[in-house]
Every structure is written in structure tokens, then in C-alpha cells.
Amino acid sequence: MDIIVCLKQVVDPELPQTEFAIEPATGRQVREGRPLVISTYDENALEVALQLKDRGGGKVTVLTLGPQAVISDAFRLALAMGADEMVVVDDPRGPDRLGGEKAAILAAAIRRIGRFDLVLTGCESADWTERVVAPVLAEALSAACVTFVSRVEAADGTLMVRRMADEGFHRVEVRLPAVLSVASDESNRPRLPKLKDILAAKRKPVHVWPVADMPAAPGDLAAGVEVREVVIPQRTTRCEFLEGESAEQAAALAQRLRDLKLL
Amino acid sequence: MPGICVVATVPDAAAIPSSLELVGGARALDASHGAGVSAVLMGTGPGLREATDELHRHGVATVYRCAHPLLTSGQVDAFLLATEQVLRAATPQVVLIRADTVGRELAPRLAVRLGAALVTECVELAAENGAIVARRQTYGGRALATLVVTRRPAVLSVKPHSLEVPEPAPVPGRVEDVAVSIDADTLPARVCEVLREEAEVGLDDAQVVVSGGRGVGGPEGFALLKELAAVLGGAVGASRPPADEGWVPISWQIGQTGKTVRPALYIAVAISGATQHVAGMSGSRTIVAINRDPNAPIFSVAHLGIVGDYRAIVPPLVARIKELKGP
Structure with missing residues (x-):
């Protein structure tokens, strides 16, 4: 099975609050001097792709969009984990684009890559959490779509997947080609590359395509949507601490809950 | 039209x-x-x-x-x-x-x-x-x-x-x-089966949510939180680490990834208060935080705070609530 995995580069979401700042001009997070990582669930998506390849063969291509200069190094990890090739759509404006706009560019890149059975993304990005890339890609590529997939099994020309749902899980039978967004699951913890994989990754092909070469897809979802401002809300709640030994604290809390008519 | x-x-x-x-x-x-x-x-x-x-x-x-x-x-x-x-x-x-x-x-x-x-x-x-x-x-x-x-x-x-x-x-x-x-x-994607998860009270509709974080330490700790939720007639939730670790079903997860809840009472137990989690519960009317770390960010969104080990606090809390509620 030929699989394309879309990876997004984000500022490490685990950075402490003191390192978090917004650039007023763009409304985006300040990236300068911050560590850049692959967005959380995108690594789970790559792991799913690699497991499918381990079981049934095929090729795994990773695809990303952003300023080439900062992307290549961070994404060697994906090649070291076992992806066969990498395509970077070099786009200095990449980090400022909304999901719908990015999805349109990624769809053009996927058409240029050509053959694929499956496209995987993370279920949401660690920064804007728009959750739009997978469904928009599916529409643009006329492929089936399932989001928030925690498990994938190949079954005779189709896939059987497990989707996280409000009420539990859905078992969904999906035709190929398909676009799936992947959620974390114990079955898709990202593997750690060994030293020899890291060395081998240096010889794997990396293609850099200028964003200008990607034909603009019609119907950009982000057209007519403007980011006016992004603010860090100030928290104003003042916490009242209940003092004393554990039993006293517990009794005080129970009394307060009763006073608030919560019991 | x-x-x-x-x-x-x-x-x-x-x-x-x-x-x-x-x-x-x-x-x-x-x-x-x-x-x-x-x-x-x-x-x-x-x-x-x-x-x-x-x-x-x-x-x-x-x-x-x-x-x-x-x-x-x-x-x-x-x-x-x-x-x-x-x-x-x-x-x-x-x-x-x-x-x-x-x-x-x-x-x-x-x-x-x-x-x-x-x-x-x-x-x-x-x-x-x-x-x-x-x-x-x-x-x-x-x-x-x-x-x-x-x-x-x-x-x-x-x-x-x-x-x-x-x-x-x-x-x-x-x-x-x-x-x-x-x-x-x-249909290119067809749901063949719906696997429902056991839930005494659904998180979505609960008026009281007792939620646990990484500091709960394991699935056993959640049994204690269940007891507390039960006396309050509420549901149990979790922040991301317990769901990622498999201590609780992923459907219990509250936060940016996961559910958004706004119950009348939210009790955050051993939850540090990462913004990821706060995004899913900050609309709750009364927020109580129990955490060993007095500097945990959860206290900046909580109305009532207890600094201490939940294992020492939850059992007497359950007992006291039972007493106050009467038979």
C-alpha cells in the first residue's frame, strides 16, 4: 500500500507558559528561538503508516509544508523512523496559513506525488486545532474520509478502522483511496529510531517543491476569513485555599459545597 | 431561502x-x-x-x-x-x-x-x-x-x-x-458497529464532574475518584495523561483534545492544569482543585483549592459528604 503522511511542524506545545507569546502582526505564536517539533498526533499517523508498511509492504512518503530552511532538519526524524521519502513544499508563509488554505496546497502536492492508496494526518494540530486538513483533502482528492481513527487494519482492498466517538467507538469499513486522521492509541505509539536508522535517513531522498509550483486549488475555504486578533486571556479567578490537616481540609470542602448548594 | x-x-x-x-x-x-x-x-x-x-x-x-x-x-x-x-x-x-x-x-x-x-x-x-x-x-x-x-x-x-x-x-x-x-x-465509509462505553452518568450531561490527572498515579486511584463522583451523583473524567496511559477510556478525556464540559461543580484531582485541559473545563461554575503542588497552574482557574495528597483527602471527603447528605 502506498501511503502519504502529512506532517506539520509546530512550536513544542509542552513549552512553559513563560515561553509562549503571540506576534501581534500575524496573530501566530512566536517561533523564533523556540524548539520546533512534529505536531503530536502526526507522529501517531506516521507510526500507523509504518506498521501498515511493515505488515503489507508499500511505500511511505512524508509530506510537509513550511519554510524549507527550518523544516528539513526537524523532519529527518520521520525518515529515521522509517519513511522512505520526504516532500517539502517550501512555503515561507506556511505557518501563517489557515487549515483550509494549507489543505488546498497539500492536495496539489499529493496530486503531483501521484499514486497513493491512503493519506494520513494527525487528528488535530497542536497549535490551531482546526481539524480540517483530512476532511478537506478527502474532498479534494475524491477519497473516503474518517477522522479521529485510533486503529487501522487492512482487509482485502478495504480498511477496517476504529473511530473515537462521543459514545465510545465506531467500527468503520473504508474503501480506498482514503484519507484518515489519526488519534493516539496504545497501538500507535511512535517508534524510536535506532542509530543505524538515523544514519540511513541521511541518504533518503528529500524533494523540495516551491509553493509557487503548486497550482492554486479553487474554492479555498479560508478566503473571506480573516484573523483579526489572537489574545492570551488573563485569568482573574482568585483561588481560596482551604487550610489544615487532610481531614480538616476535607470537612471544610464538604461544608463549602453544601453552602454552595452543590450537595 | x-x-x-x-x-x-x-x-x-x-x-x-x-x-x-x-x-x-x-x-x-x-x-x-x-x-x-x-x-x-x-x-x-x-x-x-x-x-x-x-x-x-x-x-x-x-x-x-x-x-x-x-x-x-x-x-x-x-x-x-x-x-x-x-x-x-x-x-x-x-x-x-x-x-x-x-x-x-x-x-x-x-x-x-x-x-x-x-x-x-x-x-x-x-x-x-x-x-x-x-x-x-x-x-x-x-x-x-x-x-x-x-x-x-x-x-x-x-x-x-x-x-x-x-x-x-x-x-x-x-x-x-x-x-x-x-x-x-x-457509502465510501460505512459504520458497521457502535461500541458503547460503560458510563454510569454521561460526562456530557453531568452536573458534577470529578476528574483525575497524571498525579492520580494509576487505574486504582480512579476507583477512589469514582466513589467521590458516586456520592455527588456525578461522572468521572480525566486529563490527557491518564487517557494516553490507558488508565481510563479515551472517551473520559476532557480538554482541547477531548470533551468540553461546563458542570455546576468540577473537582480536579491531581491535575496540574495544562492549558490543554483547562480549555475543556474552565466554563464550569465552581472549580475545586486538589493538588500536592501549591504552584500547580490549576489553582489559577480554581475557586477552591486544597494543597495536599488526594489519597489522604478524598476518603474523609466522601465520608463527610455522606454525613451531610444524611441517610
Whole structure:
């Protein structure tokens, strides 16, 4: 099975609050001097792709969009984990684009890559959490779509997947080609590359395509949507601490809950 | 018909559409458009009639009703076909969709098909000089973005439990039954089975939520939280680490990834208070935090705080609550 995995580069979401700042001009997070990582669930998506390849063969291509200069190094990890090739759509404006706009560019890149059975993304990005890339890609590529997939099994020309749902899980039978967004699951913890994989990754092909070469897809979802401002809300709640030994604290809390008519 | 259209589903025969939250948003937008609120109502069974009445009672003038056995249980492809068919004919300016399991997939796909502008996971909507101003959380809840949507049509998805269910405002309603033809064999993705998770009280509707974090230490600790939830008549939730570690089902997860809850009482036990988690619970009326670390960020959103080990606090708390509540 030929699989394309879309990876997004984000500022490490685990950075402490003191390192978090917004650039007023763009409304985006300040990236300068911050560590850049692959967005959380995108690594789970790559792991799913690699497991499918381990079981049934095929090729795994990773695809990303952003300023080439900062992307290549961070994404060697994906090649070291076992992806066969990498395509970077070099786009200095990449980090400022909304999901719908990015999805349109990624769809053009996927058409240029050509053959694929499956496209995987993370279920949401660690920064804007728009959750739009997978469904928009599916529409643009006329492929089936399932989001928030925690498990994938190949079954005779189709896939059987497990989707996280409000009420539990859905078992969904999906035709190929398909676009799936992947959620974390114990079955898709990202593997750690060994030293020899890291060395081998240096010889794997990396293609850099200028964003200008990607034909603009019609119907950009982000057209007519403007980011006016992004603010860090100030928290104003003042916490009242209940003092004393554990039993006293517990009794005080129970009394307060009763006073608030919560019991 | 121009105006605002909400997408409502009846997942099960008896369910009252949680889509009423959207009707509140639609009415707020409609006040300045003056073009009326409509709804696409999809589902199966007798719940459809009840839901139609509820929509009318809350100010929805026209209900486009699609009944089909496949409009159920997360069959997104079926919902997409029906919604697309109705909206191509009804041509509303704005479509509101609840960003739940079905809606988070449906909204972007529908936007592509309708050639619409798209903003997902909104938590606030307002009209401003003919534009829509939408707010949504970004960066794991660390920041709040304001987006202005000038293009029409526009598809907006709304994070569940961010908008209030509005007061009734009955209108003389109209129903248009729309026949949709959906063939199970042609759906590219088909739900074969729904695996429900055992839940004594559903997190979505609970008035009290007792939630545990990494500091709970393992699945055993959650047994203690269950006891506390039980005496309070509430549900148990979790932040991301316990769900990632497999201590609790992923469906218990509250936060930016996971559910948004706004109960009357939220008790955060051994939760550090990462913004990721706070994004899903900060709307709760009273927030209690129990944590060993006095500097844990959870105390900056809590109203009542206890610094200490939950293992020493929860058992006497359960006992004291039982006493106060009496036999």
C-alpha cells in the first residue's frame, strides 16, 4: 500500500507558559528561538503508516509544508523512523496559513506525488486545532474520509478502522483511496529510531517543491476569513485555599459545597 | 431561502437534539440579518417529530426533515449526502454545525462541496456590520482567536457546550419533508458497529464532574475518584495523561483534545492544569482543585483549592459528604 503522511511542524506545545507569546502582526505564536517539533498526533499517523508498511509492504512518503530552511532538519526524524521519502513544499508563509488554505496546497502536492492508496494526518494540530486538513483533502482528492481513527487494519482492498466517538467507538469499513486522521492509541505509539536508522535517513531522498509550483486549488475555504486578533486571556479567578490537616481540609470542602448548594 | 441554517441530528429515537445550542447562535446572528432561522433535521424514528417541535419552539421557522434508516450512528457519508442535497436547494447564507463526532467531519466536507468559507470549533459567534465574528481557542487553549468571516455562504462548526441552549421563542413553524435516497453499498465509509462505553452518568450531561490527572498515579486511584463522583451523583473524567496511559477510556478525556464540559461543580484531582485541559473545563461554575503542588497552574482557574495528597483527602471527603447528605 502506498501511503502519504502529512506532517506539520509546530512550536513544542509542552513549552512553559513563560515561553509562549503571540506576534501581534500575524496573530501566530512566536517561533523564533523556540524548539520546533512534529505536531503530536502526526507522529501517531506516521507510526500507523509504518506498521501498515511493515505488515503489507508499500511505500511511505512524508509530506510537509513550511519554510524549507527550518523544516528539513526537524523532519529527518520521520525518515529515521522509517519513511522512505520526504516532500517539502517550501512555503515561507506556511505557518501563517489557515487549515483550509494549507489543505488546498497539500492536495496539489499529493496530486503531483501521484499514486497513493491512503493519506494520513494527525487528528488535530497542536497549535490551531482546526481539524480540517483530512476532511478537506478527502474532498479534494475524491477519497473516503474518517477522522479521529485510533486503529487501522487492512482487509482485502478495504480498511477496517476504529473511530473515537462521543459514545465510545465506531467500527468503520473504508474503501480506498482514503484519507484518515489519526488519534493516539496504545497501538500507535511512535517508534524510536535506532542509530543505524538515523544514519540511513541521511541518504533518503528529500524533494523540495516551491509553493509557487503548486497550482492554486479553487474554492479555498479560508478566503473571506480573516484573523483579526489572537489574545492570551488573563485569568482573574482568585483561588481560596482551604487550610489544615487532610481531614480538616476535607470537612471544610464538604461544608463549602453544601453552602454552595452543590450537595 | 437565505438566512441561517442549523444542522441537527437525532442520533437515537428518544434524544432531544443537543443541536438546540446552535439555535441560540443562529438567533444571535439572525437578529441583524433578519432573514429567519431554518434547520436541517436528520435522523430516524419517532424522535424526529419531537425534535421538530422543539426546534419550532425555540424559534426555528423552517425545518427541512430527512428521515432515513442510514441517518444514524455516525454515518457521516449519509449525513453529508442529505445535508448537501437540502442546502443546495435551500441556499442559506450561514450553516452552523455542532463539532461533535459527526459534525467535525461533516463541516469541512460540506464547506468544500458548497464552496463556502469555513471556521471550525467556534466558541462564540456574533454579527457585526454584515460580517460574522467568530471566536475560537488556539494553542491548546492558551490563546483566543477572533476571526472575521465576510464571505457567503459560510459553514461554521461550534464546539459542543460552548453556547447556551436559548430560552424558548415559539414561531409558527413549517416542515418540509425531504426525500433522500442513500444506498448503504455506495457509502465510501460505512459504520458497521457502535461500541458503547460503560458510563454510569454521561460526562456530557453531568452536573458534577470529578476528574483525575497524571498525579492520580494509576487505574486504582480512579476507583477512589469514582466513589467521590458516586456520592455527588456525578461522572468521572480525566486529563490527557491518564487517557494516553490507558488508565481510563479515551472517551473520559476532557480538554482541547477531548470533551468540553461546563458542570455546576468540577473537582480536579491531581491535575496540574495544562492549558490543554483547562480549555475543556474552565466554563464550569465552581472549580475545586486538589493538588500536592501549591504552584500547580490549576489553582489559577480554581475557586477552591486544597494543597495536599488526594489519597489522604478524598476518603474523609466522601465520608463527610455522606454525613451531610444524611441517610
